[in-house]
Amino acid sequence: MVNSCCGSICSDQSCGQEVCEEACCRPACCQTTCCRTTCCQPSCCVSSCCRPRCCQSVCCQPTCCRPTCCRPTCCQPCCRPTCCISSCCQPCCRPTCCRPTCCQPCCRPTCCRPTCCQPCCRPTCCQTTCCRTTCCHPACCDSSCC
Numbered sequence: 139m140v141n142s143c144c145g146s147i148c149s150d151q152s153c154g155q156e157v158c159e160e161a162c163c164r165p166a167c168c169q170t171t172c173c174r175t176t177c178c179q180p181s182c183c184v185s186s187c188c189r190p191r192c193c194q195s196v197c198c199q200p201t202c203c204r205p206t207c208c209r210p211t212c213c214q215p216c217c218r219p220t221c222c223i224s225s226c227c228q229p230c231c232r233p234t235c236c237r238p239t240c241c242q243p244c245c246r247p248t249c250c251r252p253t254c255c256q257p258c259c260r261p262t263c264c265q266t267t268c269c270r271t272t273c274c275h276p277a278c279c280d281s282s283c284c
Contacts, residue, residue: 163177165184173187183197193207195215203216208226217230222240231244233251241254245263255268264278273283 162257163179163181165182167175168182168184168187173182173189173192176196178187178192178194180196180216183201184190187197187200188202188204188207190209192200192208193209193212195211198207198212198215202212203218204220205223208212208216208221208223210225210229213226213229216226217232218234219237221234222230222237224239224243227235227243230240231246232248236244236249236251236254238253238257241249241257244254245258245260247262247265250263250265250268252267255263255272259273259277260276261266261277264273264283269278269283
């Protein structure tokens with residue numbers, strides 16, 4: 139039996155078939171049924187394919203940097219506000235992700251900024267940016283905060 143979802147016949151109807159040939163891995167056929175298996179590749183990195191099975195390095199950027207794909211395979215290329223959630227904090231401890239959701243795991247100099255001062259009043263963050271506002275207490279009474 140010839141698969142109707144292949145070759146030049148990549149219409150909306152044929153793309154809905156359960157079996158999708160690689161020949162149809164193009165935007166016109168990047169539908170849910172195709173994303174999950176054969177078409178997790180650059181030609182099908184469209185928003186309809188941003189689901190765990192397709193959250194691979196080839197599809198992370200630019201389309202799939204969103205919570206459904208914020209998992210270890212996509213964290214590094216997606217260190218931006220949309221992926222600054224608990225699953226991606228650790229590899230993304232940099233200014234773009236220094237926000238309340240990621241402060242605790244990122245209490246290090248790169249995230250010692252006003253948005254993270256309160257949860258990070260500890261020696262690693264006792265810097266002048268945090269001293270004067272929220273960290274004037276024993277945990278930060280060292281030479282950098284005097």
